[in-house]
Amino acid sequence: MKYVIIGGDAAGMSAAMEIQRNVPHAEITSLEQGFIYSYGQCGLPYVVDGRISSTKRLIARDVATFRDKYGIDARVGHEVAGIDVERQLVFGMQASGEPFEVAYDKLLIATGASPIIPVEKGTDLAGIHTIKTIPQLEDLLADLTATIEQVTIIGGGYIGLEMAETIHACGKKVRLIQRSSHVAKTLDEELTQHIHEEAKLQGVELVLNANLQAFEGHKRVERVVTDQGVFATDLVIMAVGIKPNTQFLAGTGVALAKNGAVLVNRYLGTSVDNIYAAGDCATHYHLVTERLDYMPLGTTANKQGRLAGLNMAGKFAPFRGIVGTSIFKFFNLTIASTGINERKAQEIGIDYEAFKLSARHIAGYYPGAKRIYMKVIVRKRDQQLLGAQIVGPAGVDKRIDVFATALHNKMTLPDLLDLDLAYAPPFNGVWDPLQQLARINGRE
Template sequence: MKVVIIGGDAAGMSAAMQVVRNDEQAEVTVLEKGSYYSYAQCGLPYFIGGLVEDSGDLIARSRDTFREKHGIDARIYHEVTELDPENKVVKGDNLETGEPFEMTYDKCLVATGASPIFPPFDGNDLEGIHVLKTIPDAKKIVEDMNEQVTQVTVIGGGYIGLEVAENFVEKGMSVRLIDLAERVGTVYDKEISEKIEKVAKKQGIELVLNESVESFEGDQRVEEIKTDKGSYQTDMAVVAIGVKPNTSFLKNADVHLHQTGAMIVNSYMETNVKDLYAAGDCATQYHRIKEKNDYIPLGTHANKQGRVAGSNIAGVTKTFQGIVGTSIMKFFELTVAKTGLSEKEAEDLNIPFQSILFEGHTHAGYYPNSEKILFKMMKHKSNGQLLGVQAVGRDGVDKRIDVAATALYHNMTISDLENLDLSYAPPYNGVWDPLQQAARRL
């Protein structure tokens, strides 16, 4: 069996390993547009900030490991430009030689990931303007941070924008963050994002909200950013306003696409086209609470979906059980996390809900260094099903959000959550976990 995998990062290589482990006779070829295999994209902001000193530390497995140890034909600089599912042919270009290539397959997995959205702003070809998605992107930013660069502007107040802003501050830069929205961290409800905004200002980040970038100005290098309301001097800019699935090469393949451009897959990672699979940031994820396909591109999903796809390609039946919308981030001293639905998501889905804000503590108040955690919890108005939890604090947030994610996965009610047998000792918790206290109040 000839298996062609397009894309050599999390989903692609998780799948490749499952194929070779379950079918020793399979011929597996991976076509990677860049030069890096299996690297930790989520670690890139911390390479910029210097917390990760060597970009090589972000590589989980090298290309040579896949080739020599596992017998995978892992190619680099091979960009796929066309897929012909009817004839089972992949076409593209070797970016090193400039030569075109064609390859037949029995089964094919698309794991092309996503690319940063980079609108056609006037002047976006000036030097000093960056995006962040790959190790080369991060290296360019680090190389560009010379002694003349003191003012950095980050465009976008989502996860990547906030993490990049934090790491520029850690490097001693003066940081400005511009966002079209009225607040940063809009994936969270207002009460949670207000905490992020407060810390951003405390750390000296200039927040420019409700403004739309229109152009970059400068001679050869960016010197100024113009919005619909003003202009701002800058020495460097990082655009971090989201990503889009890398699926444009499928225009003639008759593959069903989600409204975001992601490939629609079933629980086996199959598309609507025979013997064509998709996984990772170019594919949809079934949302267990929304009960519909969603697009939340994260490394956790990519690895899981890749394993499922590879197993099924090799003839070992597995299914992807879906997501509940769990995410977490560090922002200076804060940990901010979410699982399930936000109020906006519930409103968009016409789900009747009730919510509560509750401030609890990480552990027993009499034990030293107890910290506050702010919770936002939602339940279904009629049946009491837990719908979502958001939390922000200095410590203990990760533990609670993972308990909540487990409860959501199993469709638990508020009462079920209150009755969980959670661990207690004064250094770790109170006799009532704050998550359960919030549930009781709700």
């Protein structure tokens, strides 16, 4: 049995390892466009200010390990141009300029996603960076010299906010330009105000409701042009989002979502026999909305990759879905969400209620108690949990994981009161903040 995997990162190599474990003497070929395998993309921002000492620390397994220890034909510099689904062939071009063809019995598309560049004018200027791969980050580090004073970040999502913190820690002036009225679109607007306040406190300039129009400069970027004004800059980091790498699937019959993500079933199969997809290039079933979604996160890529590998190996392991849990750090704040927010509930027409609470993350009388801010969304008719957003300086990670588990098990707001959660004054109040919210608002 010949297995071919397009993509050498989280989803692709998770699948490869499951096939290797479950299919004796399997012929596994992985095709990676770049030259680095299996690295932690989420750690890239923290190399900038030295919290992570080197990009090498982000690499889980190098190419030689996959080849020598696991017997996987792990190829680098192989860019796939297309798939012949009738002949079951993958073809493309090597970095050397030589064409290649690889036959498959089962194929996994795990090509990930690439940063979106929302404008064309001036993007060829030096000093404009995206942060998705190790080589891209190393290009940024080489460019982030002592002569760079003002850095402009385009986009206020996870990467944009994380990069704002780490660039600021390098002693640079940071400006963040966001096209909407608030950053962190996973949150509803009232909770994002805490992030805006933290940005102001730390000296990060926020430019909101500004649409990017162009970059200007002589050979190197010098100005960012928006509909809210022109801003001088020495360097730009683009972080407005990503798009699935699926252009090479044109004409194959592999069905795609509107955004280009591969549509997959619960076994990660596509609309074409013997072709699977997983990770940032694929859709993700959302357990709360009960429909296909696109929420590209490293955790999901690894899970989908593992299950795709098992299914390709004949084990028939379904992907149950996601609840959309995410968390990130911005200076002294932790920002987390799971499920759906109020905007999403309105968009899909759910009759909901929203409850808010501010509470201490541990016993209020214990030294170091910090205030966290929570918003919980429930279905109005039966109080079934739909989503939570939590912002604060401590204790956020604990609560969001409890809530994500509750979502996965379709619990109601009153059900939270029955949870036997850990309590001691240094770790919690006698009633956890989630349970405090349920006591105030839940209906028995």
